[in-house]
Amino acid sequence: MDLAAAATHPGRTTPIADRTQLYLDGRWIAPHGTGVIAVEDPTTEQVIAHVPAGDTVDVDRAVAAAKAAFGPWSALAPAERAAHLDRLHTALSARAGDIATTVARELGTPMKIATKVQAGLPLTVLKSYVDMAGQPESTHTVGNSLIVGEPVGVVGAITPWNYPLHQIMAKVAGALAAGCTVVLKPADLTPLVAYLLFDAIDEAGLPPGVANLVTGPGSVVGSAIAAHPDVDLVSFTGSTAVGARISHLAADRIARVALELGGKSANVILADADLRRAVKTGVANAFLNSGQTCTAWTRMLVHRSRYDEALAIAAEAAAGQTLGDPFDEGTRLGPLASAAQRETVRGYIEQGLAAGARLIAGGLDAPVPDRGHFVAATVLADVDPDSVVAQEEIFGPVLVVIPFDSDDEAVAIANNSRYGLAGAVWSGDEDRALAVARRMRTGAVDVNGGAFNPLAPFGGFKQSGIGRELGRHGLAEFLETKAIQR
Numbered sequence: 001m002d003l004a005a006a007a008t009h010p011g012r013t014t015p016i017a018d019r020t021q022l023y024l025d026g027r028w029i030a031p032h033g034t035g036v037i038a039v040e041d042p043t044t045e046q047v048i049a050h051v052p053a054g055d056t057v058d059v060d061r062a063v064a065a066a067k068a069a070f071g072p073w074s075a076l077a078p079a080e081r082a083a084h085l086d087r088l089h090t091a092l093s094a095r096a097g098d099i100a101t102t103v104a105r106e107l108g109t110p111m112k113i114a115t116k117v118q119a120g121l122p123l124t125v126l127k128s129y130v131d132m133a134g135q136p137e138s139t140h141t142v143g144n145s146l147i148v149g150e151p152v153g154v155v156g157a158i159t160p161w162n163y164p165l166h167q168i169m170a171k172v173a174g175a176l177a178a179g180c181t182v183v184l185k186p187a188d189l190t191p192l193v194a195y196l197l198f199d200a201i202d203e204a205g206l207p208p209g210v211a212n213l214v215t216g217p218g219s220v221v222g223s224a225i226a227a228h229p230d231v232d233l234v235s236f237t238g239s240t241a242v243g244a245r246i247s248h249l250a251a252d253r254i255a256r257v258a259l260e261l262g263g264k265s266a267n268v269i270l271a272d273a274d275l276r277r278a279v280k281t282g283v284a285n286a287f288l289n290s291g292q293t294c295t296a297w298t299r300m301l302v303h304r305s306r307y308d309e310a311l312a313i314a315a316e317a318a319a320g321q322t323l324g325d326p327f328d329e330g331t332r333l334g335p336l337a338s339a340a341q342r343e344t345v346r347g348y349i350e351q352g353l354a355a356g357a358r359l360i361a362g363g364l365d366a367p368v369p370d371r372g373h374f375v376a377a378t379v380l381a382d383v384d385p386d387s388v389v390a391q392e393e394i395f396g397p398v399l400v401v402i403p404f405d406s407d408d409e410a411v412a413i414a415n416n417s418r419y420g421l422a423g424a425v426w427s428g429d430e431d432r433a434l435a436v437a438r439r440m441r442t443g444a445v446d447v448n449g450g451a452f453n454p455l456a457p458f459g460g461f462k463q464s465g466i467g468r469e470l471g472r473h474g475l476a477e478f479l480e481t482k483a484i485q486r
């Protein structure tokens with residue numbers, strides 16, 4: 001890539017201002033922490049802005065503000081909370097274009113996906129919680145008991161970089177709608193979009209302390225939130241390793257945790273499937289956001305009778321994943337989020353090939369732009385289901401393909417994973433596909449290309465997490481259950 005051309009691309013000509021403050025107790029104020037985080041554009045490898053690195057004092061201030069705000073916020077009538085969230089939706093909608101370009105710059109997501117998913121999806125999720133917040137409190141009776149859901153308290157939200165605003169919104173909107181208050185720590189790689197959200201929160205005039213922003217390193221700010229005695233629920237999205245660490249910190253004080261973790265999802269293509277559609281959709285799914293998607297179907301399982309045909313379609317589809325600048329219209333695959341991520345992904349490709357996988361597309365020698373953290377869309381065939389590349393979450397554009405001989409074997413391979421976040425089944429016979437879907441130990445399965453539903457519960461089995469986000473199930477995560485006997 002021509003660096004000069006990339007740096008002056010129309011999408012990049014507006015400079016992004018450094019942010020020097022945190023949002024605490026309804027105001028932008030100077031951090032106590034003196035450090036600074038440099039935010040890089042992974043396409044140009046240039047630093048585009050800086051944000052503060054807060055410290056444990058900043059976390060204490062944020063939690064104190066959230067604790068003080070909890071009483072009045074949780075006591076608001078549902079319609080009043082909904083009105084606040086609706087104003088936030090208006091303020092954030094006005095920033096949709098800015099959100100898309102900011103994520104295209106700080107993460108490298110191609111503009112089409114940045115617009116539709118990185119900016120569009122959080123707005124859809126926020127709107128769904130405006131609607132839910134406005135509905136009367138749901139209660140029911142069991143014998144002589146009245147069962148009510150009450151907000152859990154102060155929520156500590158810690159989020160990753162791959163869908164930075166969506167993951168924030170699934171927590172912040174759900175928590176606020178339920179009557180909780182929030183302290184957010186966004187990912188260090190992509191903090192800029194969180195600032196746009198808090199600009200909108202400020203403009204919408206949410207009551208002071210209801211939502212607080214502390215940027216900074218996970219090991220300092222994230223740990224302090226997870227360990228804080230006044231944080232009632234730690235809602236975390238990220239890697240399984242950090243999720244386990246957060247569980248330990250929260251366990252010491254029996255705080256609640258909600259964990260959305262990694263995945264290694266299986267796309268099961270039965271012999272009677274519409275093969276072309278199944279494989280092409282599967283390839284697009286695996287490479288969405290450069291493969292940095294927790295729900296990505298990164299293991300393609302194909303009936304042996306259609307295996308060679310499927311590999312040919314997969315190779316053709318992978319070749320269509322044009323690498324390039326996220327601001328170029330023809331780009332399907334942007335860079336990976338960081339140099340470290342690129343090296344990790346390249347290491348996995350090397351390991352897969354060394355273990356005997358067959359390279360069908362991409363690979364380490366495939367041409368990539370000479371600037372930016374790019375890896376070509378890579379397809380590995382004949383992969384041993386127990387091998388590292390079939391077991392570990394690569395979080396890059398690497399798809400492994402594995403043959404099977406029966407529905408039972410397909411289910412066994414799909415379930416041969418410590419993860420269980422998402423998956424897919426394709427068959428000409430929907431009942432047969434549904435039967436396989438029911439046997440998959442995973443939080444979501446799409447049958448024959450069923451569309452993503454932002455109101456359906458989202459979350460994982462096994463090491464993919466604990467709890468659910470989005471829709472009514474997501475709201476329930478922020479509620480305690482109380483039984484009142486009469």
Ligand code: NAD
Nearest residue numbers: 159160161186187218219222223238239242260261262294
């Ligand atoms: P990560 O676990 O490294 O970081 C996630 C967040 O935790 C960041 O804000 C980070 O600063 C913070 N953190 C890091 N160390 C911490 C510590 N010791 N204590 C507290 N907080 C700490 O994950 P990542 O690299 O940002 O994101 C990629 C991972 O997220 C992948 O494994 C992916 O599957 C997962 N993910 C899961 C979902 C889901 O919904 N299940 C969605 C997106 C991403």
